[in-house]
Amino acid sequence: xxxxxxxxxxxxxxxxxxxxxxxxxxxxxxxxxxxxxxxxxxxxxxxxxxxxxxxxxxxxxxxxxxxxxxxxxxxxxxxxxxxxxxxxxxxxxxxxxxxxxxxxxxxxxxxxxxxxxxxxxxxxxxxxxxxxxxxxxxxxxxxxxxxxxxxxxxxxxxxxxxxxxxxxxxxxxxxxxxxxxxxxxxxxxxxxxxxxxxxxxxxxxxxxxxxxxxxxxxxxxxxxxxxxxxxxxxxxxxxxxxxxxxxxxxxxxxxxxxxxxxxxxxxxxxxxxxxxxxxxxxxxxxxxxxxxxxxxxxxxxxxxxxxxxxxxxxxxxxxxxxxxxxxxxxxxxxxxxxxxxxxxxxxxxxxxxx
Amino acid sequence: xxxxxxxxxxxxxxxxxxxxxxxxxxxxxxxxxxxxxxxxxxxxxxxxxxxxxxxxxxxxxxxxxxxxxxxxxxxxxxxxxxxxxxxxxxxxxxxxxxxxxxxxxxxxxxxxxxxxxxxxxxxxxxxxxxxxxxxxxxxxxxxxxxxxxxxxxxxxxxxxxxxxxxxxxxxxxxxxxxxxxxxxxxxxxxxxxxxxxxxxxxxxxxxxxxxxxxxxxxxxxxxxxxxxxxxxxxxxxxxxxxxxxxxxxxxxxxxxxxxxxxxxxxxxxxxxxxxxxxxxxxxxxxxxxxxxx
Numbered sequence: 001x002x003x004x005x006x007x008x009x010x011x012x013x014x015x016x017x018x019x020x021x022x023x024x025x026x027x028x029x030x031x032x033x034x035x036x037x038x039x040x041x042x043x044x045x046x047x048x049x050x051x052x053x054x055x056x057x058x059x060x061x062x063x064x065x066x067x068x069x070x071x072x073x074x075x076x077x078x079x080x081x082x083x084x085x086x087x088x089x090x091x092x093x094x095x096x097x098x099x100x101x102x103x104x105x106x107x108x109x110x111x112x113x114x115x116x117x118x119x120x121x122x123x124x125x126x127x128x129x130x131x132x133x134x135x136x137x138x139x140x141x142x143x144x145x146x147x148x149x150x151x152x153x154x155x156x157x158x159x160x161x162x163x164x165x166x167x168x169x170x171x172x173x174x175x176x177x178x179x180x181x182x183x184x185x186x187x188x189x190x191x192x193x194x195x196x197x198x199x200x201x202x203x204x205x206x207x208x209x210x211x212x213x214x215x216x217x218x219x220x221x222x223x224x225x226x227x228x229x230x231x232x233x234x235x236x237x238x239x240x241x242x243x244x245x246x247x248x249x250x251x252x253x254x255x256x257x258x259x260x261x262x263x264x265x266x267x268x269x270x271x272x273x274x275x276x277x278x279x280x281x282x283x284x285x286x287x288x289x290x291x292x293x294x295x296x297x298x299x300x301x302x303x304x305x306x307x308x309x310x311x312x313x314x315x316x317x318x319x320x321x322x323x324x325x326x327x328x329x330x331x332x333x334x335x336x337x338x339x340x341x342x343x344x345x346x347x348x349x350x351x352x353x354x
Numbered sequence: 355x356x357x358x359x360x361x362x363x364x365x366x367x368x369x370x371x372x373x374x375x376x377x378x379x380x381x382x383x384x385x386x387x388x389x390x391x392x393x394x395x396x397x398x399x400x401x402x403x404x405x406x407x408x409x410x411x412x413x414x415x416x417x418x419x420x421x422x423x424x425x426x427x428x429x430x431x432x433x434x435x436x437x438x439x440x441x442x443x444x445x446x447x448x449x450x451x452x453x454x455x456x457x458x459x460x461x462x463x464x465x466x467x468x469x470x471x472x473x474x475x476x477x478x479x480x481x482x483x484x485x486x487x488x489x490x491x492x493x494x495x496x497x498x499x500x501x502x503x504x505x506x507x508x509x510x511x512x513x514x515x516x517x518x519x520x521x522x523x524x525x526x527x528x529x530x531x532x533x534x535x536x537x538x539x540x541x542x543x544x545x546x547x548x549x550x551x552x553x554x555x556x557x558x559x560x561x562x563x564x565x566x567x568x569x570x571x572x573x574x575x576x577x578x579x580x581x582x583x584x585x586x587x588x589x590x591x592x593x594x595x596x597x598x599x600x601x602x603x604x605x606x607x608x609x610x611x612x613x614x615x616x617x618x619x620x621x622x623x624x625x626x627x628x629x630x631x632x633x634x635x636x637x638x639x640x641x642x643x644x645x646x647x
Contacts, residue, residue, distance in 0.1 A: 053543050074549040086540035090562045099558075100548035147548070 002064030002077075002154040002187060003029045004050065010058035011045050011211075019045045021211040022059065027204060030185045032178070036198035036234070037208035044159055046208070047191045051080050051157050063155060074103075079148035080157040083164060085140045087132040087147075093119075094128040097146045104151075111150075118146040121180070138169045145177070149184065156181070158190040162197065174200060195235050199223070207231045225344075229276060229351035232344055238281045238309055240344070241319040243294070245277040247354075253277055253345070256315050260292055262343040275354060276346045281309065281322040283342035289335035296321060296334045310334065386627060392620035411621040420597075421605075421622075428601040431515060432579035439519040439575055440568070443526030448556070450527075451534040461531065468524035472585030479517035480590055503591065507598025510591045514599050517590060518583045526571050533567035534560070573637040577630065602626055 004027040011020040020042040027033040035043040048054040050061055052073035060067050068076050079100075087096050094115055101111045119125045122142040132140055141161060148156055161177070162170045178201055181188050192198055198205055199219045207214040207222065207230070215227040219235075226232035232240045245253035245260070249271035252261045260277065287293055294314050302309040303325070310321045310328065314336075321328075321336060328334060345354040361367050396407045415421050450461050467475070482490045485502045494501040503509040537560060545555045561568075584603050587593060593600035593608055600608065602622065610619025 051543075051547060053546070073543075073547045074551070078547065080544065080547050082540045082544060084538060084540055086538060086544040088541060088545070088559060090565075099545070099550070103549035103554065147544075151548075 003027060003062075004033075004155055004187060004189065005062040006046075006050075006059065007062070008059035009046065009049060009056060009061060011042070011049060011054060012057040019211055020049070023208075023211075023213050024059075025204075025206055025213065025216050027187055027189060030187055031203040032181050032188045032190065032201055033204045033206060034190045034192060034198045034202035035206045035208060036192055036195060037214075038234070039193055041208040042211040043191045043193075043208050047157055047159055047189060050155075050189060051078055052076050076155075077153050078155045078157055079151050079153040080159065081141075081144045081148050081161045083160040085132070085144040085164075087140060087143055089132055092129050092131060093124060093135070093143050093146075096132065096143055097150050100147065100151045114150045114152075115146075118150045121149070122146045137165050138173065141165060141173055145180065149180070154187065156186050156188040158188065160192055161190075162192075163194070170197075177201065196237065199235065207234060209234075225353070226278075227353050229278070229346040229353075232278050232346065232353075236280055238320050238322065240278045240280050241284075241314075242346075243277045243279070243314055243317055243319065244348075245275050245345075247271055247273040247275050247345070255294060258292060258294065260294070260338050260343075261340040262338075262345060263341050274348055276348055278344035278346060279338060279342060281320045283339055284321040284336045285339070286321070286323055286328040287335050287337035290337075293335040293337050294319075296336055298329075298331050298334060301330045389620045389623045389627070392616055393624050394617070395620075396617045407617070411617045414618060415621055415625075424597070424600050424602055424605045427511075427597075427599065428580065431511065431518075431583075431599070431601055432576050434511075434515045435518045435522065435579040435583070436572060436575040438515060439522040439526055440571055442519065443523045443571075444530050444564075444568075446523070446527050447530035447534055448560075450531055464527050465524045467521055470521065472521065472583065473589040475521045476514075476517050476586040476589030479513065479520070483513050483516070503595075505595055507595055510595055510599045514583070514587050514590050517586050518579060521586070522575060522578055526575065529567050529571055530564065533564045537563050569640060570637070573633055577633055580626070580629065 006026070007024050009020060009023045010018070012018050023042075023046060025033075035046060037043050045054060049056050050063075052068065052071065056069050060069055062068065063076055063078070088099065091099065097115045097118060098111050101114065106114075115128075116125070119128055122145055124139060124142050124146060127135060127139060127143075132143065135143065141164075144161070158177070162173055165173060174197055177190075190197075190201060192201075202219050204216065205219050205222050206216050209230050214234075215222055215231045222231055223235055226235065226240075229242070233242070243255055245255045247253055247270055248259065250259075252259050253275060254260070255277065262277070284294075289295070296310070296312040296314050296319060298310055298312040300311050302311065306325060307322050308325050308328075308330070310323060310330065312319060312321075312334070321334070346352065347354060359367075393411050394406055394408055395404050396410065397404045446464055450464065470478070480488075482488045483501070483503060485491050485504060491501045500506075501509060503513045541559065541563075542555060545559045550558060580601070581603055583601065584607065587599055587601065587604050588607075591599045593604045603626065606619050606622045606626065609615045609622065
């Protein structure tokens with residue numbers, strides 16, 4: 001096992017395109033780190049640099065104590081699970097899993113023991129003699145994982161491993177990956193664009209945007225205290241509401257003519273500054289119309305079963321509120337009360353949290 | 355979706371097929387039938403009398419040591435051409451598959467030799483390998499090799515193998531390149547992470563995944579070496595010296611056109627026809643089953 005440390009890692013392609021612009025973070029030994037961000041944010045490039053499949057233009061990548069910048073993928077003691085599984089189509093499941101061990105000259109008996117153990121853990125024992133072509137998507141995914149775990153590497157790398165699976169299987173495999181990682185205790189770095197996967201899997205969450213790290217922390221930290229408007233909007237489903245407001249000097253903001261109390265300490269002596277007020281749909285409460293409530297003109301309702309998402313507009317700005325089914329009228333105008341502790345303020349220009 | 359086309363008029367499908375069928379009948383079946391008929395006949399040298407002799411031409415062929423020698427020459431020649439053109443093409447394709455600057459231009463240049471007519475290819479190589487004029491021959495002489503394809507049968511064979519392979523490399527290159535590009539990049543990357551060095555990756559991953567392409571090309575190249583190298587051989591050596599480069603197809607021409615033995619030549623053609631049919635059958639059978647995986 002080993003930690004992974006990135007120091008100011010950069011990737012510049014021919015022609016000057018900067019895919020990764022100075023990323024630094026550390027993944028503690030045995031922890032599960034998820035890199036999440038929209039497509040094109042550089043997260044896959046970063047993972048491939050850790051794997052050694054892309055050259056590193058600047059900075060250093062360490063696995064354990066060793067700087068691996070100039071080390072071949074084979075010698076980095078990592079295993080990677082690819083989005084399209086990348087199984088060897090001409091080999092049986094057994095040979096797919098044994099390939100990496102054979103390349104390293106592992107004794108035959110040990111290869112056999114390890115492959116059978118992995119097959120047992122992953123529930124693919126009946127398919128050991130089959131070719132990948134004869135397996136379902138979920139089974140192929142398991143074989144790809146098996147290929148990674150038989151090697152007993154120091155680090156697992158996952159490149160959007162679940163995105164080719166259907167929704168139900170994805171949830172199931174997500175749980176299995178988490179369980180497997182817990183029981184093996186191998187340091188893992190996982191790339192995804194799916195914020196639900198990111199939240200559920202990670203011990204440490206790294207949100208990336210435009211080649212840079214927006215914020216690093218535990219999923220709860222990032223969800224509760226997003227450092228930027230981007231992180232606030234990216235994590236959480238349904239997404240956070242952003243309402244234009246103006247900072248006041250009495251621990252509140254003005255939304256239109258209304259005074260809305262916000263979390264203590266925000267702003268501080270910068271009255272008159274335009275800000276964005278962020279509130280999660282579940283943090284809005286339906287209340288009686290009163291000063292300090294926000295009026296939502298209802299447009300339509302999405303039914304989720306136990307809860308409803310009511311979509312509408314507050315002063316013309318699109319907003320959503322999540323309520324227990326039947327707890328609120330579904331047409332007309334709703335008065336929404338804001339819990340001051342659940343508010344987030346962002347500078348419109350920089351997107352930083354105030 | 356209805357896959358079968360349905361015609362309202364019964365005559366229309368036949369009318370549409372007629373040109374293709376006519377071409378096949380006139381340019382393939384008719385000459386083939388002529389050849390089979392001719393192979394049962396013996397004609398005198400002046401074409402004045404013709405005698406029906408049943409299988410005498412075939413019996414004559416199969417008891418002639420010269421025919422077996424030509425068969426052996428053909429096997430050696432075809433194997434050499436196939437192995438050489440496939441291996442060089444594969445090497446070039448692997449090189450061209452990597453991301454390098456000017457790859458497009460490089461690939462286009464590699465395709466050019468295919469457009470060169472066989473006889474012209476032969477002449478090109480004659481100039482380079484000519485014992486008195488050729489630059490390669492001069493170089494060899496300087497190395498102490500007495501290069502003389504006009505007198506030395508082995509040298510002549512090397513010469514026709516070189517020219518014939520060179521022409522076929524382009525074709526093989528195209529197929530190998532397409533085959534290589536069809537291999538998912540992530541599979542190669544997975545192998546790299548799995549600890550396979552480039553050489554081992556090539557043998558254990560790339561080559562097996564290319565096997566359908568390779569098999570197809572082996573058959574195509576054997577057919578090429580058997581039947582389409584006539585022009586090259588004729589221009590370079592004329593089958594000599596002392597029949598050292600005479601392949602089965604060249605012998606058909608030499609015996610029939612030059613030797614005037616039309617019946618024997620026709621019998622050889624019929625045998626060649628059987629070989630082509632055999633090769634094609636093998637190809638269809640295995641291609642449909644998809645080799646290896």
